[in-house]
Structure formats: C-alpha cells, structure tokens
Amino acid sequence: MSVQQVKQTILFIVLMATAAPAWAYLDPSTGSMVISAIVGLFASLALGIKTYWYKLKRLFRRSGEPKDDAANRKAD
Numbered sequence: 001m002s003v004q005q006v007k008q009t010i011l012f013i014v015l016m017a018t019a020a021p022a023w024a025y026l027d028p029s030t031g032s033m034v035i036s037a038i039v040g041l042f043a044s045l046a047l048g049i050k051t052y053w054y055k056l057k058r059l060f061r062r063s064g065e066p067k068d069d070a071a072n073r074k075a076d
C-alpha cells in the first residue's frame with residue numbers, strides 16, 4: 001500500500017468511529033426486530049451453505065459409490 005492509501009484508510013476508520021448523535025427514539029420492539037433480522041440472516045446463510053455443500057459433495061462423489069445405504073438395504 002502506498003502512503004496515500006494508508007492515509008485514506010486511517011481517515012476512513014477515524015470518520016467511521018466518530019459518529020454524530022442521532023437524536024432518535026428507539027422503542028423496545030426495535031431491539032427484538034434487530035435480533036429477529038440477525039437470526040433470519042444466519043438461518044438463510046446456513047441453508048445456503050448446506051445446499052451448496054451437498055451439491056459440492058455430489059460433484060466430487062465417485063460414480064460407483066452408492067448414494068444412500070438405507071435405499072440399498074432390502075426390507076426383511
């Protein structure tokens with residue numbers, strides 16, 4: 001990084017760290033709304049990761065390997 005980029009990065013960090021007061025009222029339900037949004041975000045990310053994880057596993061699976069042991073077992 002050049003000296004100019006370092007100066008700009010430091011200036012950006014300082015400006016982001018010093019926030020002006022918002023003078024806004026946040027009622028109690030705002031906290032639960034934020035928590036709900038965060039939980040929903042993590043649930044969506046987990047579902048997306050799970051979906052693509054299984055697609056990647058299927059892509060790298062050997063062709064002769066059985067897909068599911070329970071499907072290959074015969075009922076007694």
